[in-house]
Amino acid sequence: MVERLSPEARKSALAELSGWSELSGREAIQRTFTFKDFNEAFGFMSRAALVAEKNDHHPEWKNVYRTVEVVLATHDAGGVTRRDIDLAKAMNAIARQLGVT
């Protein structure tokens, strides 16, 4: 079982994660990605979904046309773990390839 990060570890991981921040009112991290259009937004989601499924660790996300709001937390651990940080990094890498930094 993967361990919940301490507030300090969470903060230090977030400092290296462009665009991500703490979600207020809940132990989770969030980022809103804004793409050029729906094609790019859903392309991002499709690639991220494959990563999520492969690692059996899934996002909560909302898509409205060209935006994708993502919330990551590890339910079993009751907070943010290394698995969330890894998925956030993978999402940033995919977005970067679509020109979103």
Add this chain to the structure above:
Amino acid sequence: MVERLSPEARKSALAELSGWSELSGREAIQRTFTFKDFNEAFGFMSRAALVAEKNDHHPEWKNVYRTVEVVLATHDAGGVTRRDIDLAKAMNAIARQLGVT
């Protein structure tokens, strides 16, 4: 430009749309789909995304593991139009093929 449905027309369209209801506080329709797992939920989203893109009419949707909450409205028309009803029907047909009625 596609016309906003009257409350009566909306109600009568909804009566034929299994699982859909009016969204409270906003002129829109909603349905929450619950699939077997993330694979099926995202498979549903992928097929629905292709329909949405083809018709240039996109949903607002949120996915958490095996659930997909969908809200449909036509921004330009300030309410629900035939385009929303058509997309809702298409989504129901896709879900039905995945065993969700």
